[in-house]
């Protein structure tokens with residue numbers, strides 16, 4: 117066997133604001149090298165990715181997070197402002213250098229303020245290493261990066277979220293497929309009462325918002341790589357007349373199963389196989405609609421174009437209807453079917469070393485500011501990134517000796533608005549021991565309004581985790597639910613959803629020294645404090661690149677020579 121040597125792949129990127137019309141209405145997006153979405157990175161497992169990222173924004177910092185890449189041994193390249201690095205200043209260049217160790221469907225995105233929602237994202241696809249094979253066969257590939265799009269700028273959105281009275285961002289104006297959508301019209305107007313036809317507007321050469329055409333040949337199998345980087349929306353994807361076989365989730369193989377459509381939450385990625393075995397005289401709709409929240413956004417449509425038929429021949433049938441947004445039984449049935457494929461590493465079977473139970477609540481601070489809190493504390497980020505300040509043992513890293521709680525008390529009634537909605541802000545930093553097996557139970561609850569509990573997809577940095585189980589109502593602990601968790605074939609993932617009024621239990625091994633965010637992937641919810649930080653064996657992190665930590669207090673300390681000191685106080 118002749119395994120080719122892994123390669124270093126170099127990219128020179130410049131991030132900038134630019135005029136763009138993602139849904140045919142001109143706005144400002146954050147693009148890379150003049151493109152929106154940013155360029156696709158394609159690599160092979162084992163390769164080193166080197167991105168020289170220049171910040172070309174006028175007056176604002178920037179970072180990029182490589183979503184799903186575990187950054188084993190390179191925690192400073194995780195791209196989280198205030199956590200793994202200082203935001204890169206305008207005109208500065210920061211070099212991300214990291215290994216993509218595992219094949220899969222990934223993406224990258226901004227992780228400073230709400231820059232992801234401004235369009236700072238792109239695809240990252242890792243093929244198997246030379247000589248290795250995927251455990252399924254296909255003839256071609258289609259990449260679908262899904263997002264939602266708002267006409268208000270992220271600045272307006274952020275001001276609303278922090279104002280009293282609160283101004284919620286509302287539902288997105290458009291859904292985008294590979295950065296393209298059509299606002300206020302439908303390609304399938306003929307099937308949508310009252311909708312304006314827009315094929316002409318899009319097809320008439322607007323290079324930003326022309327409909328997405330997916331050319332395929334009959335009687336072949338395609339791998340659709342689908343990832344969602346939405347700000348808010350939970351999505352469902354269906355292809356008219358075609359079954360989808362799910363084979364990968366978040367860069368891990370799953371036991372294949374066939375469905376008519378898939379749910380996809382922000383932060384998720386999937387590969388599904390589709391066979392072009394339908395009537396070759398027609399084209400077919402790819403439809404992406406909103407689930408989980410009452411939709412006010414038209415589905416995004418693309419055309420699956422059976423070659424050599426012309427793409428302009430729109431499918432005669434109506435696009436597949438998105439399942440009812442509030443049919444959570446259906447969403448759960450899909451999610452519960454996702455299990456690890458034979459060969460996926462199983463979790464350590466023993467009882468975990470630590471269980472952290474995180475109650476997700478919506479709260480009011482100071483009488484009016486709406487926040488999301490975890491165990492009644494809403495996360496705020498410091499000026500100095502934790503990776504540097506904890507590694508250097510700076511006293512200012514965690515000013516309060518008190519660490520956030522591992523439990524929230526069994527008596528909490530998850531079915532009602534919080535009896536006492538007051539909350540405070542805090543760092544929410546959990547210090548994890550090296551190699552500890554950690555279980556986290558995410559407990560959902562009623563929001564501030566009666567009879568409302570929302571979907572939250574939680575994403576972990578620096579790790580994949582096993583999803584051990586889901587349940588409705590309050591988690592019943594050792595006596596009940598803990599004993600019934602799936603330790604046999606749980607899926608490995610980096611994002612897991614909590615359903616309304618339910619809980620989700622995950623497990624991971626703290627074997628990757630670094631400081632990792634764990635948070636709701638809904639952009640406004642993270643901005644409102646819905647997250648925690650895992651500071652994991654920071655004393656074992658090797659010497660930090662100075663560029664990653666040279667700001668704020670660490671810069672001052674570095675200049676005073678403190679950088680040479682090894683180890684920290686955690």
Ligand SMILES: O=C1O[C@H]([C@@H](O)CO)C(O)=C1O
Nearest residue numbers: 282284478563564570641644
């Ligand atoms: O964080 C949120 O705030 C609103 C609503 O709860 C209050 O306006 C909403 O739908 C959210 O997801």
